[in-house]
Amino acid sequence: MTIETDRLRDRVAAELGRARDRTVLLTEAVDDGDLIRQHSPLMSPLVWDLAHVGNQEELWLVRDVGGREPVRRDIDELYDAFKHPRRDRPQLPLLGPAEARRYVATVRDKALDVLTRSRLDGAPLVDQGFAFGMIVQHEQQHDETMLATHQLRRGAPVLDAPAPPASSGPVTGEALIPAGPFTMGTSTEPWALDNERPAHQVVVPAFRIDRAPVTNGAYAEFIDDGGYDDPRWWSASGWAYRQAAGIVAPSHWERDGDAWAYTKFGRTQRIVPDEPVVHVSFYEAEAFAAWAGKRLPTEAEWEKAARYDPATGRSRRYPWGDEEPTAAQANLGQRHLRPAPVGAYPSGVSPFGVHQLIGDVWEWTSTDFAAYPGFVAFPYREYSEVFFGPEYKVLRGGSFGTDRSACRGTFRNWDYPIRRQIFSGFRCARDA
Incomplete structure (x- = not known):
């Protein structure tokens, strides 16, 4: 020993x-x-x-x-x-x-x-x-x-946690991610799951990605501009879902006079404009992105923005480096019961200046859940392989409810595009 x-x-x-x-x-x-x-x-x-x-x-x-x-x-x-x-x-x-x-x-x-x-x-x-x-x-x-x-759950609140840290300042605009190859996935992370393996080279064309997740305030503008009533912004399957489900806002939102309120674990208050929007489906995220003149990032684009270090040419474990997340770098582990305002974690920023890629909200990508080249099911097929296919979309980055042990730059989550009960949000991208 x-x-x-x-x-x-x-x-x-x-x-x-x-x-x-x-x-x-x-x-x-x-x-x-x-x-x-x-x-x-x-x-x-x-x-x-x-x-x-x-x-x-x-x-x-x-x-x-x-x-x-x-x-x-x-x-x-x-x-x-x-x-x-x-x-x-x-x-x-x-x-x-x-x-x-x-x-x-x-x-x-x-x-x-x-x-x-x-x-x-x-x-x-x-x-x-x-x-x-x-x-x-x-x-x-x-x-x-x-x-x-x-x-x-309905009823009196039973969970409590301190508020997340305040924003260190506004985070706006986009980051330009240059074209070129990067290493996606991992072959060395000891506890990485089979769908994260193996590491492989991916060439990604140049693109721009939002420096912060889409906020409640920005999403409310989409709603108030008639975003849920205009099929121009929705895919055919998304519009069919929106009509059948009768959704008019993110889950847990309700009108409060001329504003919106959000119920969090039994407590209702007006939305905080600079917090990332949460409890939206892939279809809602896709529609917002179209309304904004953008699109959702691919999974490879998201991972390159989160892991690639242009100074060294290598992929890091996390946006800030290889060190495990701390409370100063990311909103993880149920430490807070809501997303933190945009700009709350400046020490967690990526080399490209992209904020809050880890924690706060799971981020929808446009990519179907599929195996990487050279994938081997381990230790059993039912962990990942049976879910591969176009029915599921990939989410990345973890949420305020994700523990650090189950969140890293290579970690892949997946769900049906209609899901809203998960702690899901998004950011937008576009071609450069």
């Missing part, structure tokens, strides 16, 4: 602990009635998410890595996300709140014992702690999902 292995074990244990602390916060904030209630057909009951993270931890860490006997083989099918759509999960014989808490605690004890006894090198599943990192990211992703469920 080396000092490096000991440090890796300590880091893994700390990351598992951080994820579980957040899970506990999100599930203990409500009573048992709210835990078992389905707050929207788009989301699972919170108690399903709670037991699901434990079941995945059992499957991968206790059984696969540790080779231990199952804790609860009888519940595997209940918590298989592919076998039961979210809308149907309340009808399943799920573990109750107390039983779910006992189950995840038992699994965690066994997983930590496996960690102390496992080699963290050699086989790909355990090399550099990959399986443990995968489970950390999985739990944090479900924590963000549970946070989105809290946003859909």
Whole structure:
């Protein structure tokens, strides 16, 4: 056993602990009635998410890595996300709140014992702690999902957090990203997921990209200019969705006299004009961009703007460099319960002067979710491969609800273009 292995074990244990602390916060904030209630057909009951993270931890860490006997083989099918759509999960014989808490605690004890006894090198599943990192990211992703469920929950507020930092000054205009190749994806990030791999060269024509995400104030101008009533700005599928769904503004917005108000986790207040707009679908983002005379960036354009350093010609882990995000660089990890105003993180800016590419809001791109050249499914097809295709659009950059462990310059998220319950926003681009 080396000092490096000991440090890796300590880091893994700390990351598992951080994820579980957040899970506990999100599930203990409500009573048992709210835990078992389905707050929207788009989301699972919170108690399903709670037991699901434990079941995945059992499957991968206790059984696969540790080779231990199952804790609860009888519940595997209940918590298989592919076998039961979210809308149907309340009808399943799920573990109750107390039983779910006992189950995840038992699994965690066994997983930590496996960690102390496992080699963290050699086989790909355990090399550099990959399986443990995968489970950390999985739990944090479900924590963000549970946070989105809290946003859909009705009733008195139960979550609280300090306001994000104030803007350091206005951020306007566009950044010019020159034509040329850059390295997209990664082959070296130890906990990167299969869809981020492998690193490969991509040649991107010159383009311009907004230096900041589209704000509430700018989006309100689109609404007030009749943007939701004019099919010129919408794709055919987007206009069909807009009409069928009857949407007239971002989710959780409502008229307040001559202005707009936004309900955040049970509290309603007027929109903050310089905060990035959130809870918009791909189709809404696409329509705004057309109205503004622009378009959404491709995934490759977004990543080049976020990672490429023209001074060195290399791609960095984050816009600011290779160091892990801090509170001074990005709005991540549920530290705040809303996006920060544009200009709030000047130390997180990219070499091209583009702000807030990490955190605040997931940013829609125009790219369908697809495999990179040389993609290999690992450790199972259902993580990424089964989702490849034109049904899903790629989002990048993370949100205020995304943990740092599940957010980096190469991290890829994807969803249906109609989705609005996620913490999604966007920025615009155009050809140079």
